[in-house]
Amino acid sequence: xxxxxxxxxxxxxxxxxxxxxxxxxxxxxxxxxxxxxxxxxxxxxxxxxxxxxxxxxxxxxxxxxxxxxxxxxxxxxxxxxxxxxxxxxxxxxxxxxxxxxxxxxxxxxxxxxxxxxxxxxxxxxxxxxxxxxxxxxxxxxxxxxxxxxxxxxxxxxxxxxxxxxxxxxxxxxxxxxxxxxxxxxxxxxxxxxxxxxxxxxxxxxxxxxxxxxxxxxxxxxxxxxxxxxxxxxxxxxxxxxxxxxxxxxxxxxxx
Amino acid sequence: xxxxxxxxxxxxxxxxxxxxxxxxxxxxxxxxxxxxxxxxxxxxxxxxxxxxxxxxxxxxxxxxxxxxxxxxxxxxxxxxxxxxxxxxxxxxxxxxxxxxxxxxxxxxxxxxxxxxxxxxxxxxxxxxxxxxxxxxxxxxxxxxxxxxxxxxxxxxxxxxxxxxxxxxxxxxxxxxxxxxxxxxxxxxxxxxxxxxxxxx
Numbered sequence: 295x296x297x298x299x300x301x302x303x304x305x306x307x308x309x310x311x312x313x314x315x316x317x318x319x320x321x322x323x324x325x326x327x328x329x330x331x332x333x334x335x336x337x338x339x340x341x342x343x344x345x346x347x348x349x350x351x352x353x354x355x356x357x358x359x360x361x362x363x364x365x366x367x368x369x370x371x372x373x374x375x376x377x378x379x380x381x382x383x384x385x386x387x388x389x390x391x392x393x394x395x396x397x398x399x400x401x402x403x404x405x406x407x408x409x410x411x412x413x414x415x416x417x418x419x420x421x422x423x424x425x426x427x428x429x430x431x432x433x434x435x436x437x438x439x440x441x442x443x444x445x446x447x448x449x450x451x452x453x454x455x456x457x458x459x460x461x462x463x464x465x466x467x468x469x470x471x472x473x474x475x476x477x478x479x480x481x482x483x484x485x486x487x488x489x490x491x492x493x494x495x496x497x498x499x500x501x502x503x504x505x506x507x508x509x510x511x512x513x514x515x516x517x518x519x520x521x522x523x524x525x526x527x528x529x530x531x532x533x534x535x536x537x538x539x540x541x542x543x544x545x546x547x548x549x
Numbered sequence: 550x551x552x553x554x555x556x557x558x559x560x561x562x563x564x565x566x567x568x569x570x571x572x573x574x575x576x577x578x579x580x581x582x583x584x585x586x587x588x589x590x591x592x593x594x595x596x597x598x599x600x601x602x603x604x605x606x607x608x609x610x611x612x613x614x615x616x617x618x619x620x621x622x623x624x625x626x627x628x629x630x631x632x633x634x635x636x637x638x639x640x641x642x643x644x645x646x647x648x649x650x651x652x653x654x655x656x657x658x659x660x661x662x663x664x665x666x667x668x669x670x671x672x673x674x675x676x677x678x679x680x681x682x683x684x685x686x687x688x689x690x691x692x693x694x695x696x697x698x699x700x701x702x703x704x705x706x707x708x709x710x711x712x713x714x715x716x717x718x719x720x721x722x723x724x725x726x727x728x729x730x731x732x733x734x735x736x737x738x739x740x741x742x743x744x745x746x747x748x749x
Contacts, residue, residue, distance in 0.1 A: 333646070334639035337632070410627060418621045425583040425619060425696075426686075427612020428640050429605075 318435070318505045325429065325436040334428075335437055342441025346403040346500075347448050353402070354449045358456030359395045364505070365390070365457065373470065379427035379479025382461050384549065387488040391454035392495035393539055399446045399500060400531035404507040407438055408527035412509025412520040420512065430512070439504045446500030454492060487546055494542045499535045508532040554591040554746055557728075561693070564720055564727040566737035570747030572699075575730035576620065578747075579698045582728060583617040584608060596693055616687035616695040616725075620702070622673040623683035630682050632668045637690045656685040660715050677708040684712060688719055695720065697729040701736060708730040713739035 329335030366383055369378040411434060414420050420430050458480050466473035507527040514523050555578065559565045567575050580586040584600030591598060591655040598611055625632045631650075634657060638649040660681040671679055680700065687695060688726055697716070700708035717740050720727050730734065737744035 318699070332640050332643055333649075334636050337639070414626065417626065418619055419625055420621050421580075421585060422617070422623055425580070425585055425612070425615075425617035426637055426640075427609045427615075428636070429609070433640065 310339070311530075315502070315505050315509065318509055319439070321431055322436045322439045322501075322505070325432040326440050329432045329436050332432075335433055338433065338437035341440050342437050343445050344424065345406075346399060346442050347422045347445030350398050350402055350445070350449055351452065353398050354395060354453050355385045355456050357398060358391075358453045359460050361386070361390045361394055361453075362457045362460030362464055366461045366468060368434060368502045369461065369465065370469050375475050375479045378465070378471075378476060378481070379481075379483045380435045380549070381479050382458055382471070382476070383483040383488055386454050386457040388491040388495075388543065388546075389539070391457055391491055392450050393535070394457075394501070395446055395449040395453045395496070396503065396535040396539070398449060399442060400503050400528060400535060403442060404503045404527045404531040406416035407442075407504060407507035408511040408523045409520055411508060412514035412523045413517075415512055415514045416517050416520065434511075435504075438508055442504035443497065446503070447496045450492060450496035470515075485549070487549070491542060491546050494546075495518045495539050499538055502538060503531040506534055557745065559694070559726045559728050561726050562720075562724045564717070564740050564742035565729070566740065566742045566744045567728070568682060568732075568734065568737070568746050572619040572732070574747060576698055578621075579617075579696050579728065579730055582694075582696055583615060584612060609641075613637070613690055614693050616690070616692035618683055618687045618695075618697045618700050620699040624679060624686070626671055628670075628680075629666075630669055630671060630674065633671065634666065634682055634686045637686060641690060653685070653689060656689040657682070659688070659719055660685045661711060677704060678713065680704060680708075684716065688723075691723060691725075693725055695725055695727045697727065699731050699733075700729065701733060701739075702731065709733075710739060717741055726745055 308375055329339075369381050372378045372381055408447070411420075416432070420434070423430055423433060462473040462476040462480065465471040465476050510523040510527040510530065514520055555570075557565070557567070557578065567578065571614075571687055574737075577586055581588050582595055582605060584595065587601040591695055593601070596611060598607075600608055600611060624630070625636070626638075631653065634653045635644075635646075635649040638644045639646075642649075644652070650665075657664050657666060662678070662681050662685060666682065667674060667678075671682070674682075684700065695716070700716075701712060704712065713736065716727070719725070727740070727742065729740065729742065736742075
């Protein structure tokens with residue numbers, strides 16, 4: 295077998311998976327719109343936002359604190375407060391904040407969605423819904439996509455703010471810097487590209503993570519497939535998030 | 550069941566119980582009637598329409614005129630009993646919670662359920678309560694045709710008798726047709742239904 299064939303097969307599989315996800319996302323948008331008028335669907339969406347967003351707040355703050363500790367130590371090697379502010383903003387806004395929040399959503403919610411939908415598929419609940427005329431795309435998939443998108447956007451804002459604030463406070467406590475000065479330098483350093491980067495990395499990945507999880511969960515056909523679906527949802531979600539973040543970073547100009 | 554074609558006809562207000570032919574065949578027939586499985590041969594008309602030939606919105610409207618109770622997986626496992634019962638009202642009819650609860654309470658009472666329902670998930674209640682909620686959910690939209698698959702098979706005799714009486718009474722009052730499939734030879738008698746033996 296040629297090297298081209300060896301490399302080509304996984305690439306084709308990856309491309310076909312990406313097309314499948316894009317199709318799922320494409321179908322979920324009108325389904326979300328239709329579902330907005332149905333109280334039953336709105337209730338699932340709200341539950342999803344609570345589970346994926348609100349219940350993840352303590353973990354997001356913990357991750358923000360851990361990231362802030364590392365950034366604070368690293369920024370101590372930089373000379374001026376202004377440079378430290380730039381460093382903090384670039385890393386918190388553009389890379390660590392969005393990535394940390396997305397990893398939390400993959401680990402907590404992507405895996406839970408895949409397990410939940412897989413179990414529902416195996417137990418016949420999905421078919422029972424279809425028998426009642428309830429569209430699984432509208433009732434199960436669209437609320438998870440919308441809920442995860444909203445929740446990840448909110449968690450990203452929280453993580454970014456938490457990292458900047460905690461890094462300023464840690465800088466004051468550990469390095470004897472003025473927390474107020476570092477915060478002021480950070481706020482002044484925020485530019486349009488930083489906001490664009492955080493928006494791009496906060497808005498789409500929630501839907502992507504949920505799309506991967508729903509795709510894997512609903513593809514389950516036997517109880518023994520559920521653990522595999524959870525693993526695929528975790529790995530697929532991480533790969534999708536990292537690929538998207540890499541793409542945004544590559545496309546956006548440097549400072 | 551490849552290649553098997555059955556002639557089954559249920560008129561409005563008629564109760565019919567399918568027996569014989571094996572679990573898989575009976576389940577497939579009910580799933581076909583519920584629009585879940587397009588027949589590979591023959592002709593299927595449900596309430597005068599062919600589910601497989603309908604566009605999405607019309608198929609959804611047809612499904613709302615049916616009540617379907619599969620043998621397993623009747624209730625959504627991650628929402629409360631009440632949310633399960635109100636699901637068709639809140640999905641198809643888009644009812645506000647207060648009105649949905651009013652109609653849900655009527656359906657629940659029909660199957661001997663006290664209102665409000667216990668604040669529990671389906672897995673946390675006994676099979677008899679589970680099945681009552683599932684039946685109440687199947688009739689909460691007042692369907693013209695009720696499809697029931699082995700709905701008494703795993704219940705105690707008193708539970709089964711009580712549910713059969715409630716279903717029979719509901720169908721009589723509503724003037725609805727009923728198509729049930731079972732292994733239980735006494736079900737047709739309990740429901741006062743015509744029986745049809747399927748021969749594979």
